[in-house]
Amino acid sequence: AGAPGVKTYSVKEAYVTLQGEGAQTGRAAVFLRFAGCNLWTGLERDRPRAVCQFCDTDFVGTDGENGGKFKGAEALADHVALVWRETSGDTGQKGYVVCTGGEPLLQLDEEAIAALHARGFDVGVETNGTLPAPESLDWVCVSPKANAEVVQTRGNELKLVYPQDEPEAQPERYAALQFDHFFLQPKDDNRQADNIAAAAAYCMKHPEWRLSLQTHKLIGLP
Numbered sequence: 001a002g003a004p005g006v007k008t009y010s011v012k013e014a015y016v017t018l019q020g021e022g023a024q025t026g027r028a029a030v031f032l033r034f035a036g037c038n039l040w041t042g043l044e045r046d047r048p049r050a051v052c053q054f055c056d057t058d059f060v061g062t063d064g065e066n067g068g069k070f071k072g073a074e075a076l077a078d079h080v081a082l083v084w085r086e087t088s089g090d091t092g093q094k095g096y097v098v099c100t101g102g103e104p105l106l107q108l109d110e111e112a113i114a115a116l117h118a119r120g121f122d123v124g125v126e127t128n129g130t131l132p133a134p135e136s137l138d139w140v141c142v143s144p145k146a147n148a149e150v151v152q153t154r155g156n157e158l159k160l161v162y163p164q165d166e167p168e169a170q171p172e173r174y175a176a177l178q179f180d181h182f183f184l185q186p187k188d189d190n191r192q193a194d195n196i197a198a199a200a201a202y203c204m205k206h207p208e209w210r211l212s213l214q215t216h217k218l219i220g221l222p
Helices: 044-049 073-088 110-118 192-205
Strands: 008-018 028-034 068-071 095-100 121-127 139-142 154-162 178-186
Touching: 008 073, 028 073, 068 073, 073 095, 073 110, 073 121, 110 121, 154 192, 178 192
Parallel strands: 028 095, 095 121, 121 139, 139 154, 154 178
Antiparallel strands: 008 028, 008 068
């Protein structure tokens, strides 16, 4: 939609919170959640056939907080800047945007990153790694899923939900990839206590891996 050659970005929601996971834990950020994913439709009726079956995120549509459709990278970046200013004020501090989803790399491109950079933001992405990440990103976090080929094999952090039952989703498969940090994140389900214990035990035996807890959930942030 929109004028010829002008891309429309579909955003489920955009809000300011603290990054709760991984190496950037505790950093204030705009979470820019793009609609859509290539590993699941987001509809419960399709979950049994989905490549990723443990997603806990609503990424369908554009009806979330500060969601919508934005015609062009400038409109998208202006919207993010407004969301940031409404929370942080004009402090002059560099902002941080975490582009997430769904799968953000279905939409996030160099033009959008450049527009966000022009407004003073560092730009990070949280991706399933099945699509190549734009080179101009400031932070690349890959969270691989079983049965999905990882094509983005380098970046700042690899964050693996653990445990996953499938043999192709074990930490050993990813340990040789080119990332600065390797995190195990306990799966958030009805066995969470067991999952935390298993992830902690693995990290103690394999110290190249670090434990990542969803601290935003622990302290009641979105």
